[in-house]
Amino acid sequence: MPKLADRAGKIAESVTLAVDAKAKQLAAEGVDVVGFGAGEPDFDTPKYVCEAGKAAIDKGQTRYTPASGTMELKKAVAAKLKKDNGLEYDPAKEVLISCGAKHVIYNLIDVMVNPGDEVVIPAPYWVSYPEMVRVADGIPVMPLAGGDQGFKLTPAQWAKAITPKTKAVILNSPSNPTGAVYSPEELKAIAAVLVDKDVWVISDEIYEKLVFGSMKHASIAALEPKLKARTLVVNGHSKSYAMTGWRIGYAAGPAAVIKAAANLQSHSTSNPSTMCQVAATAALTQNDGGARELETMRKEFEGRRDLIVDRLNKLPGVKCVKPDGAFYVFPDVSGCYGKSYAGVKMTDSLTFASVCLEKAHVALVPGSAFGDDRCVRLSFATSREKINKGIDRLEKLLKG
Ligand SMILES: Cc1ncc(COP(=O)(O)O)c(C=O)c1O
Numbered sequence: 001m002p003k004l005a006d007r008a009g010k011i012a013e014s015v016t017l018a019v020d021a022k023a024k025q026l027a028a029e030g031v032d033v034v035g036f037g038a039g040e041p042d043f044d045t046p047k048y049v050c051e052a053g054k055a056a057i058d059k060g061q062t063r064y065t066p067a068s069g070t071m072e073l074k075k076a077v078a079a080k081l082k083k084d085n086g087l088e089y090d091p092a093k094e095v096l097i098s099c100g101a102k103h104v105i106y107n108l109i110d111v112m113v114n115p116g117d118e119v120v121i122p123a124p125y126w127v128s129y130p131e132m133v134r135v136a137d138g139i140p141v142m143p144l145a146g147g148d149q150g151f152k153l154t155p156a157q158w159a160k161a162i163t164p165k166t167k168a169v170i171l172n173s174p175s176n177p178t179g180a181v182y183s184p185e186e187l188k189a190i191a192a193v194l195v196d197k198d199v200w201v202i203s204d205e206i207y208e209k210l211v212f213g214s215m216k217h218a219s220i221a222a223l224e225p226k227l228k229a230r231t232l233v234v235n236g237h238s239k240s241y242a243m244t245g246w247r248i249g250y251a252a253g254p255a256a257v258i259k260a261a262a263n264l265q266s267h268s269t270s271n272p273s274t275m276c277q278v279a280a281t282a283a284l285t286q287n288d289g290g291a292r293e294l295e296t297m298r299k300e301f302e303g304r305r306d307l308i309v310d311r312l313n314k315l316p317g318v319k320c321v322k323p324d325g326a327f328y329v330f331p332d333v334s335g336c337y338g339k340s341y342a343g344v345k346m347t348d349s350l351t352f353a354s355v356c357l358e359k360a361h362v363a364l365v366p367g368s369a370f371g372d373d374r375c376v377r378l379s380f381a382t383s384r385e386k387i388n389k390g391i392d393r394l395e396k397l398l399k400g
Contacts, residue, residue, distance in 0.1 A: 052279045122171075124372045153190075318333050
């Protein structure tokens with residue numbers, strides 16, 4: 001058999017796979033597993049968006065569009081970025097529509113990173129960032145911000161991580177897996193570090209609409225105009241509009257990068273699905289941009305956050321920072337390491353997750369997958385009833 005490319009060997013197998021496969025196997029055997037693994041909202045896509053998608057098919061909007069997306073959607077995205085984020089872009093040259101934000105980021109990294117270039121990715125990080133950088137033969141540099149600092153890198157840590165080899169930095173606020181949100185003041189301080197460095201900034205704002213309490217989402221490019229020429233704002237419909245299956249994401253930024261990424265996309269996927277682009281345009285332009293639906297979801301997530309954080313912090317050995325955004329909590333469970341539960345010793349986040357699954361039938365994701373082995377990730381994109389049921393089980397396990 002011919003050998004695969006060296007590149008193929010660089011992509012790590014997901015450490016979450018083992019736990020996920022086991023959870024699915026247990027469920028298939030009829031075990032009632034409470035799942036905290038979901039990375040998607042448990043709401044349905046708003047009705048007016050679905051109607052727009054269906055109408056597009058009925059109207060015969062079933063053919064190719066320009067590879068980088070339709071002008072209608074690009075205009076809708078540009079209008080959204082102006083209204084919500086105070087950022088102005090030329091829809092014709094500075095906006096790219098791709099098959100989800102994941103695809104957007106993949107394209108961007110591929111056109112930015114040369115072999116040996118460093119990309120700063122604050123840990124805990126979304127699992128795909130380092131793998132994408134490795135596929136591009138780049139080197140992920142991953143300084144850690146633990147729960148004691150709210151999972152947010154300090155400006156000094158940012159400054160230290162950036163070297164002459166740094167090509168890009170990835171900022172993800174609100175964050176997956178921690179739910180941490182950088183305040184406008186914190187972003188300004190980071191912008192002050194980045195402004196005189198010759199690096200691209202990828203600002204992944206996919207959880208923008210899920211921010212709680214008095215915290216406000218801000219876009220770093222709007223806070224420091226000088227940074228806008230080097231910043232790529234990434235967003236999409238998956239999380240805010242509960243549209244994970246529609247696969248629509250977008251980037252806005254300097255025309256040269258958008259053009260290069262669009263060229264790449266034109267040879268890989270071509271355009272994102274045509275009717276999904278129509279639906280995504282409707283999502284942004286009709287029904288006040290879905291403001292009412294979005295707010296209903298946001299409020300529900302906020303209530304669930306309060307519930308899950310409160311309950312987790314009452315468990316022995318568990319410390320949970322209250323996240324300001326997204327739909328994840330990232331509790332530190334290292335207080336349980338070295339102890340035995342249901343006859344099994346927990347030594348790290350993987351054994352913690354395995355014991356929770358096998359002995360309590362609760363599925364959660366080990367923090368090692370996100371670069372912090374002290375923690376585990378629980379998604380609260382699930383009902384309050386299931387949250388209570390799952391935490392009851394964890395309580396029994398950890399107190400038993
Ligand atoms: C931080 C972050 N960025 C990007 C994505 C990609 O979202 P999508 O490709 O569905 O738009 C996800 C999905 O989980 C995410 O958590």
